[in-house]
Amino acid sequence: MDAGDLRVFEAVARLGTMGRAAAELNTVQSNVTARIRLLERELGVPLFHRHSRGAVPTDAGRRLLPYAARAARLLDEARRAVADDGCPKGSLAVGSLETTTALRLPRVLADYAAAHPAVDLVLRTGTTCELVAAVLEHRIEGAFVCGPVGHPELEAMTVWEEELVLVTAGGVRSLDALLRAGTPKIVVFRAGCSYRQRLEAVLAARGAVGPRLLEFGSLDGILACVAGGVGVTLLPRGVAAPAARDGRVALHALPPAEAGVETVFVRRRDGFVSSALAAFLDCARPRSARADAAD
CATH class of the missing domain: 3.40.190.10 (Periplasmic binding protein-like II)
Known part of the structure; x- marks a missing residue:
């Protein structure tokens, strides 16, 4: 079992058919089918229930799925880390409360866009619960939410009071x-x-x-x-x-x-902090905190 096998397995489980997975992976359906059969043979258990409309993960397949998704994320982070030369660029998705977006972020966003034009920034608004869930599920890299936030998988930095x-x-x-x-x-x-x-x-x-x-x-x-x-x-x-x-x-x-009330920025403790995210947090950090960090 290798990362390629897990990638094929995850695609089939998510898309529901070998054909759709093959199209997404830019290969032919016979290759996907063969990879799944070899993986099942190696693990000694069936991973899918096959039927006329596609494939549904078995109990064993559902247990494997979180590990396959985690492996895919780790490989993606590894590629990003290797490509990150310290110059902020590429995409950055963060979240914010509606009130924080209106009150605090206009200046932050203007400063960031001017300083780092090579970054494509996506800002998504929502409630604290929605944004925390999005960070935990890796849909955004971090978010400004209402503190305190106590979650073992998240790191929180107080930004504004x-x-x-x-x-x-x-x-x-x-x-x-x-x-x-x-x-x-x-x-x-x-x-x-x-x-x-x-x-x-x-x-x-x-x-x-x-x-x-x-x-x-x-x-x-x-x-x-x-x-x-x-x-x-x-x-x-x-x-x-x-x-x-x-x-x-x-x-x-x-x-x-x-x-x-505190507004905190939360991100996953195990997440990769790209140059784009680090620069964004530097822009958002209160000026007094920036001065302390520079001393």
Whole structure:
């Protein structure tokens, strides 16, 4: 059994037929079939149930599949490491919270693009849960998420500290006054958003139980809905400040224990840190931290 055998096996398991695997691997179906049979003979177990519509992994095949995928990733990282000469280039896929993208990343992205034009950067937004899963599954190289993140396979670096504020319609004078009128609806991102969990805890601590919620996919949608008096939300002060200056919303400060939150960058501990990723993290790191590193 070698890396080539595992690559063929993984392709068949993922695509479901020998023919599709052959097309992806740029070979003929007879070669794929022969490689699978030789691998099964070597291991002494059938790896696929064959049927008229294709092939489905057996129990033994399902046990082998994670190792085949891991081997493929290691080979890909090995090729990238050999090709990486220290000059940032190629593709880089990272993730970010919607709020972090709006508040913190415009300057970072502009600086990075100007300094490293040979890098093709892909930025994907999502909730903390979605982004952590994407990093763990190797779909992105790292992500800015709400901390703390405690996972044995991830390394987390604190990048920014934010102050969360309760955001209401402009005419609301205080949170207490709002709650006296009844439990407000909460306007939030979809499930998995850490700010959403924080907001539910803030309201529960003040006796508001079981608030109804409205889910939105964009920051602009949330702010527009709150400005219209439909409900309340919880956001970093810097994100909501422009709408507050325009008089569209009101910001209500919270006690430090409820307001403080860290934005951390998470990546896999066993992942290859390319020159492109290292340079990106250097751009994102606060200037004070960069100065300390240079001393």
